[in-house]
Amino acid sequence: MTANPARRSETSRQAILTAAFDLVGEVGYAKLSIEGIAARAGVGKQTIYRWWPSKGAVLFDAFLALMGGGPGDDAALPDTGDLAADLKTVLSATVDELNDPRFDEPMRALNTEIVHDAELAAAYAERLDLPMRELKRKRLRAAKEAGQLAADLDLDLAIDLLWGPLLNRWMQRGGPLTHEYVNALVDTALNGMRQGAPG
Amino acid sequence: MTANPARRSETSRQAILTAAFDLVGEVGYAKLSIEGIAARAGVGKQTIYRWWPSKGAVLFDAFLALMGGGPGDDAALPDTGDLAADLKTVLSATVDELNDPRFDEPMRALNTEIVHDAELAAAYAERLDLPMRELKRKRLRAAKEAGQLAADLDLDLAIDLLWGPLLNRWMQRGGPLTHEYVNALVDTALNGMRQGAPG
Amino acid sequence: MTANPARRSETSRQAILTAAFDLVGEVGYAKLSIEGIAARAGVGKQTIYRWWPSKGAVLFDAFLALMGGGPGDDAALPDTGDLAADLKTVLSATVDELNDPRFDEPMRALNTEIVHDAELAAAYAERLDLPMRELKRKRLRAAKEAGQLAADLDLDLAIDLLWGPLLNRWMQRGGPLTHEYVNALVDTALNGMRQGAPG
Amino acid sequence: MTANPARRSETSRQAILTAAFDLVGEVGYAKLSIEGIAARAGVGKQTIYRWWPSKGAVLFDAFLALMGGGPGDDAALPDTGDLAADLKTVLSATVDELNDPRFDEPMRALNTEIVHDAELAAAYAERLDLPMRELKRKRLRAAKEAGQLAADLDLDLAIDLLWGPLLNRWMQRGGPLTHEYVNALVDTALNGMRQGAPG
DNA sequence: ATTTAATCGAGACGGTACGTCGTGTCTTACA
DNA sequence: TGTAAGACACGACGTACCGTCTCGATTAAAT
Numbered sequence: 001m002t003a004n005p006a007r008r009s010e011t012s013r014q015a016i017l018t019a020a021f022d023l024v025g026e027v028g029y030a031k032l033s034i035e036g037i038a039a040r041a042g043v044g045k046q047t048i049y050r051w052w053p054s055k056g057a058v059l060f061d062a063f064l065a066l067m068g069g070g071p072g073d074d075a076a077l078p079d080t081g082d083l084a085a086d087l088k089t090v091l092s093a094t095v096d097e098l099n100d101p102r103f104d105e106p107m108r109a110l111n112t113e114i115v116h117d118a119e120l121a122a123a124y125a126e127r128l129d130l131p132m133r134e135l136k137r138k139r140l141r142a143a144k145e146a147g148q149l150a151a152d153l154d155l156d157l158a159i160d161l162l163w164g165p166l167l168n169r170w171m172q173r174g175g176p177l178t179h180e181y182v183n184a185l186v187d188t189a190l191n192g193m194r195q196g197a198p199g
Numbered sequence: 200m201t202a203n204p205a206r207r208s209e210t211s212r213q214a215i216l217t218a219a220f221d222l223v224g225e226v227g228y229a230k231l232s233i234e235g236i237a238a239r240a241g242v243g244k245q246t247i248y249r250w251w252p253s254k255g256a257v258l259f260d261a262f263l264a265l266m267g268g269g270p271g272d273d274a275a276l277p278d279t280g281d282l283a284a285d286l287k288t289v290l291s292a293t294v295d296e297l298n299d300p301r302f303d304e305p306m307r308a309l310n311t312e313i314v315h316d317a318e319l320a321a322a323y324a325e326r327l328d329l330p331m332r333e334l335k336r337k338r339l340r341a342a343k344e345a346g347q348l349a350a351d352l353d354l355d356l357a358i359d360l361l362w363g364p365l366l367n368r369w370m371q372r373g374g375p376l377t378h379e380y381v382n383a384l385v386d387t388a389l390n391g392m393r394q395g396a397p398g
Numbered sequence: 399m400t401a402n403p404a405r406r407s408e409t410s411r412q413a414i415l416t417a418a419f420d421l422v423g424e425v426g427y428a429k430l431s432i433e434g435i436a437a438r439a440g441v442g443k444q445t446i447y448r449w450w451p452s453k454g455a456v457l458f459d460a461f462l463a464l465m466g467g468g469p470g471d472d473a474a475l476p477d478t479g480d481l482a483a484d485l486k487t488v489l490s491a492t493v494d495e496l497n498d499p500r501f502d503e504p505m506r507a508l509n510t511e512i513v514h515d516a517e518l519a520a521a522y523a524e525r526l527d528l529p530m531r532e533l534k535r536k537r538l539r540a541a542k543e544a545g546q547l548a549a550d551l552d553l554d555l556a557i558d559l560l561w562g563p564l565l566n567r568w569m570q571r572g573g574p575l576t577h578e579y580v581n582a583l584v585d586t587a588l589n590g591m592r593q594g595a596p597g
Numbered sequence: 598m599t600a601n602p603a604r605r606s607e608t609s610r611q612a613i614l615t616a617a618f619d620l621v622g623e624v625g626y627a628k629l630s631i632e633g634i635a636a637r638a639g640v641g642k643q644t645i646y647r648w649w650p651s652k653g654a655v656l657f658d659a660f661l662a663l664m665g666g667g668p669g670d671d672a673a674l675p676d677t678g679d680l681a682a683d684l685k686t687v688l689s690a691t692v693d694e695l696n697d698p699r700f701d702e703p704m705r706a707l708n709t710e711i712v713h714d715a716e717l718a719a720a721y722a723e724r725l726d727l728p729m730r731e732l733k734r735k736r737l738r739a740a741k742e743a744g745q746l747a748a749d750l751d752l753d754l755a756i757d758l759l760w761g762p763l764l765n766r767w768m769q770r771g772g773p774l775t776h777e778y779v780n781a782l783v784d785t786a787l788n789g790m791r792q793g794a795p796g
Numbered sequence: 797a798t799t800t801a802a803t804c805g806a807g808a809c810g811g812t813a814c815g816t817c818g819t820g821t822c823t824t825a826c827a
Numbered sequence: 828t829g830t831a832a833g834a835c836a837c838g839a840c841g842t843a844c845c846g847t848c849t850c851g852a853t854t855a856a857a858t
Contacts, residue, residue: 165363192391590789
């Protein structure tokens with residue numbers, strides 16, 4: 001009665017994910033349709049409905065496939081000992097990704113879908129956000145242990161303080177996302193608004 | 200040929216905005232339809248299409264109307280001299296609003312619509328975000344002039360640093376939004392992650 | 399409360415009738431609309447609704463105006479003494495009219511409207527059909543009195559027998575309407591299907 | 598891409614035709630709508646649009662279905678040897694049908710639709726009118742060969758002469774359709790207006 | 797190697813909503 | 828008061844997709 005994954009056509013799966021990712025870039029998320037994906041992928045609609053519960057889930061998988069399936073077990077944020085520099089490196093990479101038009105629209109789409117779909121949000125949290133957050137936490141914990149961060153600093157708050165402004169500016173289109181912005185952000189977050197970047 | 204605003208029915212306008220706001224709260228944004236709004240408002244669909252370009256635009260106006268048309272000219276953030284306390288007050292109020300189920304769904308809806316509709320984003324920026332941002336800038340500028348903030352601090356970055364984490368956590372459902380969170384956020388942003396909140 | 403014909407704008411009336419007649423020829427009856435007539439005539443919709451009860455009524459008046467208001471009191475069918483020749487003359491003229499593309503579409507439109515609108519049908523009967531029928535009856539009565547028709551012939555049946563085949567062929571597009579057809583029709587109707595046209 | 602007749606749902610087809618026929622009788626042709634037919638038939642609108650090009654085409658098929666798909670190959674007009682009697686029989690049956698309110702409105706509707714839709718007119722001619730006309734021609738040809746009709750009589754004109762007056766009177770509501778009318782019509786058409794019906 | 801059952805492409809189906817057009821009524825401003 | 832203009836509530840249009848369903852035709856496993 002239930003779908004048997006063993007029988008699943010890998011060809012169709014790939015075609016669907018590719019079609020979904022391409023289409024969302026071409027026509028935008030609002031005009032993305034299951035019918036459109038099926039037609040583009042040369043696939044019956046049922047094949048999509050059989051394996052994914054919603055349009056957002058397809059998009060999410062397309063995204064995951066592109067990302068290489070999320071961070072591997074051995075992935076880690078750079079740790080040169082210079083926390084500020086490392087954070088600037090990581091955030092700059094994020095900024096570059098967000099500025100890449102190839103990723104911008106699909107990422108926005110996924111984000112907005114998550115807002116309305118609790119199940120999808122859970123999958124997103126578990127498979128993409130949580131692993132990344134753990135990596136961030138790990139790097140900050142190391143810095144804290146090295147005495148580079150306040151001993152009573154809440155690490156989740158710290159992550160919010162670094163990534164929140166960036167992601168919020170991106171989502172709201174609140175201004176350009178540049179490396180300069182990232183640098184100032186990291187310096188100010190580390191040293192506080194009360195005093196400028198040191199030296 | 201084009202609609203003449205002078206002849207516009209205020210009754211219908213109000214009914215539409217009310218219906219839109221109520222419905223988005225009841226059925227959610229995904230199931231919100233122009234047809235539904237028109238039916239609920241006792242209005243012809245054409246009357247909506249005549250005056251608003253999109254579903255999001257209606258929702259935006261509904262939002263504006265609820266907000267009392269945006270901040271008045273004489274509006275200002277509190278200034279007791281204690282910057283930290285004032286920020287905590289303001290951000291706590293924001294948190295309360297974001298936690299109010301009456302506002303949560305419509306706000307999310309508006310935000311996701313903005314992500315995909317550039318024109319709507321511009322209207323949002325101009326009529327809601329920009330005025331608020333100016334108020335924030337004003338308060339921070341006063342603090343800077345009082346020597347409570349670094350002289351070279353970029354005010355827009357500062358605003359991002361304070362509101363960004365909050366809004367991002369809300370949008371991504373990254374965790375509970377509490378007054379404690381706000382307090383820690385303000386203290387850490389002001390003093391930096393390198394040192395804890397001052398005794 | 400009711401419209402006062404004295405105040406009626408003759409300019410608008412003419413513009414409306416002209417617009418209606420022109421439009422029905424251009425876009426066909428199915429796509430003819432009150433809005434279209436009003437726009438073409440440079441007239442408010444209300445002006446049409448004030449003076450005509452229906453789209454068909456406008457068309458009917460447009461038709462009447464074109465026809466010069468129906469047959470005058472002194473109008474008569476030709477009477478040269480040769481009944482067959484006279485009928486052929488009259489029916490040939492009718493055929494020419496029906497073949498004129500300028501009249502064809504409006505006439506069809508009026509006819510189909512009459513089928514569904516009893517009030518319009520009455521107006522048509524009274525103002526166009528009945529007067530014409532009386533003229534036909536008059537000519538045939540003269541022929542009967544001259545001994546050219548059977549003494550017990552029902553004149554209305556006779557009219558049907560002459561005009562019915564013609565109009566039915568036109569309405570049903572049952573074949574070309576030619577003068578030859580008319581000639582054969584008149585001869586056969588007069589002499590009967592049992593014997594051919596005399597010598 | 599195009600509809601595949603093999604997969605067509607016979608149930609839906611029947612429901613649509615029945616609904617169309619019933620509705621045209623209940624609300625009249627002017628108020629007949631695709632939406633109404635779909636609702637009555639418990640069918641999606643698309644299912645109608647998929648298989649029929651227009652409202653008139655649906656009505657036409659409904660009509661055809663009711664008629665049993667047109668005359669069969671072995672159908673024929675009665676031939677007792679008495680031409681006048683046979684014609685009176687057939688035309689009387691036609692008159693009865695035209696007077697049946699169950700058929701009157703749909704027939705009028707179909708006729709008016711034919712007037713404006715050339716494609717539909719062709720379908721009508723080919724599938725309903727032409728087969729019937731051939732039957733009529735056959736009966737008249739037999740009469741001609743039996744010497745009961747003029748040798749040079751054009752059979753199509755003859756058919757017009759017999760059915761034209763009847764159908765025209767019906768369409769124009771030119772008077773009551775009775776068996777007496779039919780009898781007089783047949784006699785006069787056969788013998789001509791110049792002489793009465795033979796003793 | 798053959799069976800056999802799930803998956804596949806295709807696409808019809810009952811629905812919902814879309815955005816547009818036209819209806820007939822109403823209101824406003826002008827002549 | 829009649830008029831041009833046009834907003835209004837309403838109903839239908841014809842289209843796009845939804846998610847479900849059936850239909851042969853692969854196709855890959857278990858015989």
